[in-house]
Amino acid sequence: xxxxxxxxxxxxxxxxxxxxxxxxxxxxxxxxxxxxxxxxxxxxxxxxxxxxxxxxxxxxxxxxxxxxxxxxxxxxxxxxxxxxxxxxxxxxxxxxxxxxxxxxxxxxxxxxxxxxxxxxxxxxxxxxxxxxxxxxxxxxxxxxxxxxxx
Amino acid sequence: xxxxxxxxxxxxxxxxxxxxxxxxxxxxxxxxxxxxxxxxxxxxxxxxxxxxxxxxxxxxxxxxxxxxxxxxxxxxxxxxxxxxxxxxxxxxxxxxxxxxxxxxxxxxxxxxxxxxxxxxxxxxxxxxxxxxxxxxxxxxxxxxxxxxxxxxxxxxxxxxxxxxxxxxxxxxxxxxxxxxxxxxxxxxxxxxxxxxxxxxxxxxxxxxxxxxxxxxxxxxxxxxxxxxxxxxxxxxxxxxxxxxxxxxxxxxxxxxxxxxxxxxxxxxxxxxxxxxxxxxxxxxxxxxxxxxxxxxxxxxxxxxxxxxxxxxxxxxxxxxxxxxxxxxxxxxxxxxxxxxxxxxxxxxxxxxxxxxxxxxxxxxxxxxxxxxxxxxxxxxxxxxxxxxxxxxxxxxxxxxxxxxxxxxxxxxxxxxxxxxxxxxxxxxxxxxxxxxxxxxxxxxxxxxxxxxxxxxxxxxxxxxxxxxxxxxxxxxxxxxxxxxxxxxxxxxxxxxxxxxxxxxxx
Numbered sequence: 001x002x003x004x005x006x007x008x009x010x011x012x013x014x015x016x017x018x019x020x021x022x023x024x025x026x027x028x029x030x031x032x033x034x035x036x037x038x039x040x041x042x043x044x045x046x047x048x049x050x051x052x053x054x055x056x057x058x059x060x061x062x063x064x065x066x067x068x069x070x071x072x073x074x075x076x077x078x079x080x081x082x083x084x085x086x087x088x089x090x091x092x093x094x095x096x097x098x099x100x101x102x103x104x105x106x107x108x109x110x111x112x113x114x115x116x117x118x119x120x121x122x123x124x125x126x127x128x129x130x131x132x133x134x135x136x137x138x139x140x141x142x143x144x145x146x147x148x149x150x
Numbered sequence: 151x152x153x154x155x156x157x158x159x160x161x162x163x164x165x166x167x168x169x170x171x172x173x174x175x176x177x178x179x180x181x182x183x184x185x186x187x188x189x190x191x192x193x194x195x196x197x198x199x200x201x202x203x204x205x206x207x208x209x210x211x212x213x214x215x216x217x218x219x220x221x222x223x224x225x226x227x228x229x230x231x232x233x234x235x236x237x238x239x240x241x242x243x244x245x246x247x248x249x250x251x252x253x254x255x256x257x258x259x260x261x262x263x264x265x266x267x268x269x270x271x272x273x274x275x276x277x278x279x280x281x282x283x284x285x286x287x288x289x290x291x292x293x294x295x296x297x298x299x300x301x302x303x304x305x306x307x308x309x310x311x312x313x314x315x316x317x318x319x320x321x322x323x324x325x326x327x328x329x330x331x332x333x334x335x336x337x338x339x340x341x342x343x344x345x346x347x348x349x350x351x352x353x354x355x356x357x358x359x360x361x362x363x364x365x366x367x368x369x370x371x372x373x374x375x376x377x378x379x380x381x382x383x384x385x386x387x388x389x390x391x392x393x394x395x396x397x398x399x400x401x402x403x404x405x406x407x408x409x410x411x412x413x414x415x416x417x418x419x420x421x422x423x424x425x426x427x428x429x430x431x432x433x434x435x436x437x438x439x440x441x442x443x444x445x446x447x448x449x450x451x452x453x454x455x456x457x458x459x460x461x462x463x464x465x466x467x468x469x470x471x472x473x474x475x476x477x478x479x480x481x482x483x484x485x486x487x488x489x490x491x492x493x494x495x496x497x498x499x500x501x502x503x504x505x506x507x508x509x510x511x512x513x514x515x516x517x518x519x520x521x522x523x524x525x526x527x528x529x530x531x532x533x534x535x536x537x538x539x540x541x542x543x544x545x546x547x548x549x550x551x552x553x554x555x556x557x558x559x560x561x562x563x564x565x566x567x568x569x570x571x572x573x574x575x576x577x578x579x580x581x582x583x584x585x586x587x588x589x590x591x592x593x594x595x596x597x598x599x600x601x602x603x604x605x606x607x608x609x610x611x612x613x614x615x616x617x618x619x620x621x622x623x624x625x626x627x628x629x630x631x632x633x634x635x636x637x638x639x640x641x642x643x644x645x646x647x648x649x650x651x652x653x654x655x656x
Binding site: 085 | 204315321327328331340341342366369370541543544551559561575576579580610
């Protein structure tokens with residue numbers, strides 16, 4: 001994992017350097033060009049990441065990044081969160097938050113449906129009152145809110 | 151004397167009705183944020199920042215800075231009662247705080263923690279009151295080369311003084327600068343690193359990055375460790391408070407040392423977390439009870455808490471005087487200044503007197519209010535933590551999403567936040583420091599502008615960074631810091647012929 005991450009940073013550095021050369025990394029008529037600064041930033045990034053890469057390559061550590069048990073716990077939060085964000089883009093923040101809260105409580109906390117739905121619907125309603133009415137800060141909405149006339 | 155008048159004026163700004171209410175709201179929210187794992191000072195303030203857009207800047211900064219003080223206090227509660235640090239800077243507090251709670255001295259440990267936090271903050275605030283205007287006065291003469299040199303010194307300090315792998319600090323810093331460069335180049339108007347994507351045009355907002363890195367990333371780290379709050383009931387009786395207060399002056403030596411460590415680490419951007427560890431380590435080595443540290447020594451609570459609070463507070467000094475934050479949370483507050491239309495930097499002391507002195511006065515009052523609030527409401531916070539994780543976790547994630555969206559009213563930012571969350575988790579696991587990344591993201595544009603202006607002044611010659619004694623000594627100091635890890639590595643390997651391989655020191 002150390003190696004993969006360091007390699008990723010080296011690749012990123014190369015990408016930034018390539019783009020900096022595209023916009024010009026030299027000295028234009030009016031001073032340093034746009035790519036001047038990012039180029040050297042990327043150079044330092046690449047060099048440091050490469051040194052980490054080389055060091056861990058030589059050590060060839062076989063230590064696990066995460067234990068399987070830990071990975072399962074992390075994914076049990078990460079996967080629902082990713083689904084939540086995906087759903088959010090489709091149906092807006094309120095409906096997706098309700099689904100996310102209720103679903104999470106139901107699957108992870110083994111709550112009964114009435115409890116999960118109660119909190120799941122209560123929180124978005126409270127959020128609507130607080131942000132939309134209280135602070136005048138509109139949050140993303142979807143078909144349901146349109147249908148309700150907002 | 152003039153400063154004292156300004157400060158008195160600041161007190162009158164803070165104690166005007168609405169601001170006083172905001173102060174208490176801020177403290178309560180802050181303690182809540184500090185108590186909940188996954189929500190910390192930096193991302194808590196970042197999430198609430200959009201709510202302050204419509205407020206006057208002075209009220210906004212009072213609210214947000216009080217959230218910060220509250221979070222600093224709150225971190226200690228979970229450390230002592232549950233052995234779970236609510237904040238990274240209260241990890242060292244668990245070493246002796248939790249054993250004390252197990253011995254039935256929870257109230258004593260909490261009182262000592264809160265009181266030493268208060269002492270640390272007070273000392274740092276006194277320093278800000280008298281030192282910040284002087285530094286700002288001095289910095290008003292700064293040109294682009296000087297500003298660039300100061301920034302160089304800031305990041306060199308991370309490399310030189312930071313624990314762990316210097317190369318990882320460099321990677322983290324440069325990643326921040328590279329991400330800051332994405333988008334429209336303000337000088338030439340060219341598009342950089344957008345690869346034809348419209349969403350990348352605006353660049354990465356550091357507030358979104360902070361919410362992702364510290365909010366989502368932190369939650370992932372805490373679930374991996376498997377949270378369980380099996381704690382001790384706590385109620386603080388005033389008798390115990392009195393007894394503990396009577397006991398505290400005995401440890402003045404530890405307190406004084408911790409204040410100095412904290413102030414130093416706060417101004418040089420070490421931050422509260424390393425300050426608390428360093429102070430604990432020093433106390434352990436220098437105290438005559440040192441050998442009993444870890445079994446529930448009062449001094450082991452005093453040392454890290456004093457230093458953490460002193461560092462967290464003094465991180466505001468460079469932010470106010472130079473426009474360069476000393477910690478991630480200070481960086482978020484600095485971002486707030488920009489959003490409210492204030493230009494951070496030395497001129498703030500001249501042009502925005504109300505704002506600066508209102509803020510400084512609110513640090514004094516906020517910490518007094520904070521001390522009273524936490525001492526009286528501990529049982530209530532302990533109960534908050536009994537809310538099961540399967541409710542707290544999705545709630546925090548929803549708040550993070552709202553916060554990330556509200557920065558620019560952009561749904562794309564929520565996706566970016568998720569990306570930063572995964573990045574934060576991976577980097578944290580591999581011991582890459584996150585603070586330099588955030589600071590570089592905030593300072594990236596300013597640093598680049600300062601560098602390019604210097605280059606224009608000198609027509610491309612790096613000699614400008616040695617053109618006068620001030621900038622020369624700053625740059626020399628920075629270079630020394632950068633070389634420090636190499637020097638100590640060579641020294642160590644000379645001392646030990648075959649150095650043991652060190653893999654990411656935790």
